[in-house]
Amino acid sequence: MNLQGKSHEQQQEEEGDDEEDDIMGVSDYEDGDCFMDGERGDEGDDDDEVLDFTDPFSSEVKPRILLMGLRRSGKSSIQKVVFHKMSPNETLFLESTNKICREDVSNSSFVNFQIWDFPGQIDFFDPTFDYEMIFRGTGALIFVIDSQDDYMEALARLHLTVTSAYKVNPDINFEVFIHKVDGLSDDHKIETQRDIHQRANDDLVDAGLEKIHLSFYLTSIYDHSIFEAFSKVVQKLIPQLPTLENLLNIFISNSGIEKVFLFDVVSKIYIATDSSPVDMQTYELCCDIIDVVIDISCIYGLKGAGTPYDKESLAIIKLNNTTVLYLKEVTKFLALVCFVREESFERKGLIDYNFHCFRKAIQEVFEVRVKVLRSRKHQSQTKKSRRATPNGTLGTLGVPL
C-alpha cells in the first residue's frame, strides 16, 4: 500500500492555460507530458470558496430531509451512524427522541441539507404541530420501517404521513427505508420488501392517490446499505447530478478508468458516479479507502489545529486483483475514488491531468449555483431595504436616511 497522506509536490500552475484544459484521451497521451500529480496550482483556494456551502445565504435553498417513522424504528441511529461516525453497536444506548431534532449537515459536509429527526409518537392531529410549514420546505421524506417488527402499524402511519405531506407539497420525494434487515435471511428480505411495497401501494390506490411514488430501500446500520440508500436519496436532491455524471463519464472514458465515485468524505455518501452500474463491493471498498485516509491521518498525521482531510490528501492502494484504488481530494468536502487497472495506472500523469480538468469543470458547475444564490440574496436585501426606508427609518446598514 502506498499511502501518501500529506506529501505531494505543490506545483505551480501558470495562469491562462485554459486552452490546455481539455480532457486528454489515452491516444493524446505521450510519455513525458508533464501533467503531474498534485497539479492544483493557484486556483486551489478559489474552489474552496466556490464550493463552500457554509455561506449563510445558501441556507435559503437548503433542501430538507425528514426522517420519520414509529418509535424505535432506528431514525436516530441512522442519523448518528451516517453523519457522526457512531459505531452501530453504540446506538443500542441511544435514548428515545422526544422532540423534533433538526440538524444542519452543511457545516461538515458537501451535502447541503437539513435532517429533521421526528420522535416516533408525533401526532398529526395535534393542532400545535404545524406540519404544513414543515412539509412545505421538504425535499425528501424518509420513512423508516422496522422490518424485524410487525409492520402493520408502521404502514398505516406511512400512509397517513405520505398523504398529509403530499397535500401540502406534491414535489416531495418519498423514500421508504425497510430497516434493520440485518436480522432477516435473504429470502425473507425480498419477501418483506415485496409485501411492504404491495401493501403501501395498495393503500395509495384505495385512496385514489396512485400518482404518489414511493421508493423502497433495504437498509441496516450494520453494513453499507444505509450509506448507499442515503446516497440515492441525496442524489435526487442535487440538481447538478446529470452534469456531474456526464463529467465523470468523460473523465473515465479518456483516462482508462474502470469506475469512479465522487464522495462526500464526512458522510461517505456518494454524490455521483459514472453511468456504469454500482455494485456493493465496489462501494464498500470506496468507504474503506476513505476510512483508511481519515483514520491514519487522525491517528498519526494531525499536527495542531490541522484537519484529517485536506488539499494534499491522496491515497493509492494496489489490490490483489490487478486493480488500483486511487483517492484524490477534490474540495474540502469531496473526494474522487477511482478504480483503475494496473496497466492503465502506468499512465498516472494522464489521469492526473484529466482529474485537474474535471476539478475545474465541477468548480464551474457549482460557480453558477453560487452566483444565483448571491444574486438572490442581493435581490432580497434590496427589497428589504426598500421596504424599510419610506417612513424615514433606518436603512439596511443602520444609517439614518
Ligand SMILES: Nc1nc2c(ncn2[C@@H]2O[C@H](COP(=O)(O)OP(=O)(O)OP(=O)(O)O)[C@@H](O)[C@H]2O)c(=O)[nH]1
Ligand atoms: N438490528 C438492528 N438494530 C438497529 C438498526 N438501526 C437501529 N437499531 C436499533 O434500534 C433501536 C432503536 O433505535 P433509535 O435510533 O433510538 O430509534 P428511533 O426511531 O430514533 O426511536 P425514537 O427516538 O423513539 O423515535 C436501537 O437499539 C438501535 O440499536 C439496524 O439497522 N439493525
